[in-house]
Amino acid sequence: MSDMPPSQARSRTKVKPMTSKGTGESDTGGVRADVWVWSVRLAKTRSAAATACRAGQVRVNGQRVKPAHTVRAGDEVRLRQGDRERIVVVRHVLRKRVGAPVAVEAYVDNSPPPPPREAVAPAGIRDRGTGRPTKRDRRDMERLRGLAPKPHE
Structure with a gap:
């Protein structure tokens, strides 16, 4: 040392x-x-x-x-x-x-550039305080999102 x-x-x-x-x-x-x-x-x-x-x-x-x-x-x-x-x-x-x-x-x-906001599928928007969605409302929202098949006519 x-x-x-x-x-x-x-x-x-x-x-x-x-x-x-x-x-x-x-x-x-x-x-x-x-x-x-x-x-x-x-x-x-x-x-x-x-x-x-x-x-x-x-x-x-x-x-x-x-x-x-x-x-x-x-x-x-x-x-x-x-x-x-x-x-x-x-x-x-x-x-x-x-x-x-x-x-x-x-x-x-x-x-790549992000997709424009318009290209994003619109989600079902409900008024505040309207309560729980009905079965018909849920099907409409799913259809808007592209998750549900088209209804049989």
Whole structure:
């Protein structure tokens, strides 16, 4: 052991810088898939991102990935959100969650546009306080949603 005091000995240890510019951007290498999806705001929480990975809703370069899979710059990430699929190409690897303007710069969005609101089937809207729907009302609502067969005439 050296004859230096412990405080000086600790200060000589080498610390590897994790980020550049304080934005959470990684200098080299990659980051976990769930962390990247969360940090660029494709998922609200990190646990939601990990759950999506485990459920097979996240694909990197066409392969289903686990939450610990490494994502690098240039990878194509596909995320299934409900009935919509987000397709993004990684520009920058982020380790920390960042603001929306910075997050948008971290990937190229190749997703198809969402369907217009008019294309969504109208749901049966009932007046408030009218009570429970009758059997006829339920059948009409199912027909509007496209769930029920047409009535026999």
